[in-house]
Amino acid sequence: MFENIKRKPAKTFQDLIVWQKAHQFVLNVYKFTMSFPKEEIYCLTSQLRRSAVSVPANIAEGFKKRGVADKKRYFNIAQGSLEESRYYLILARDLNYGDPQELFTLLQEVSKLLEAYINSILDTES
Numbered sequence: 001m002f003e004n005i006k007r008k009p010a011k012t013f014q015d016l017i018v019w020q021k022a023h024q025f026v027l028n029v030y031k032f033t034m035s036f037p038k039e040e041i042y043c044l045t046s047q048l049r050r051s052a053v054s055v056p057a058n059i060a061e062g063f064k065k066r067g068v069a070d071k072k073r074y075f076n077i078a079q080g081s082l083e084e085s086r087y088y089l090i091l092a093r094d095l096n097y098g099d100p101q102e103l104f105t106l107l108q109e110v111s112k113l114l115e116a117y118i119n120s121i122l123d124t125e126s
Contacts, residue, residue, distance in 0.1 A: 013063035018113040022056035022078070025106045029085070036097050044097075048088040054081035055110065068121060075118050082111050 013019050029052040033045045055078045062074025086107055089100040 010063070013060040016059065016063065016117070018110065018117050019056050019059045019063075021106065021110045021113055022059055025085075025103070025110055026052045026056060028103055028106060032092075032098055032100060032103060036092070040097075044088060044092060044095075048085060048092065051081045051084040051088060054078065055085070059114070068124075071121055072118060075114060075121075079111070079114055079118075082107060082114070 010016050026049075029048060033040075033048055036045045058074045058078035058081065062071045062078070065071045065074060086104070089103055089107070092098060093100050
C-alpha cells in the first residue's frame with residue numbers, strides 16, 4: 001500500500017520515524033520503571049533505561065556517519081540494545097514489576113523500522 005510513497009530525505013536524525021518511535025520507547029520505559037522497587041534503582045531500573053536510551057542514541061550517531069559500514073555498525077548496536085531491552089522487560093515481567101506488553105509492542109515496531117532502515121541504506125550501497 002505505502003511501498004511506492006517516496007519520503008523526503010531526512011535532514012536530521014529527528015526526522016527519522018525510527019528515531020521518533022525509539023525515543024517514544026525510551027519515554028515509556030522511564031514511566032514503566034518508575035514503579036520498580038527502590039532496591040532496583042542501581043540494577044534493573046538503570047540497566048533497562050540505559051539499554052533503551054542506547055537505541056535512539058545510536059540511531060542519532062549513525063545518522064551522521066558518512067560511510068555505509070559506519071552507519072550499519074551504529075544501527076546494529078541499536079538492534080543489540082533493543083534485544084537487551086527485550087530481555088530486561090521479560091525479567092521485569094517475571095519479577096512481577098508490571099506488565100510490559102505495550103513496551104513489547106513498541107519495541108517490536110522499532111525493531112521492524114530499524115531493520116527496514118538498515119536495508120534501505122544497504123540498498124543505496126549497491
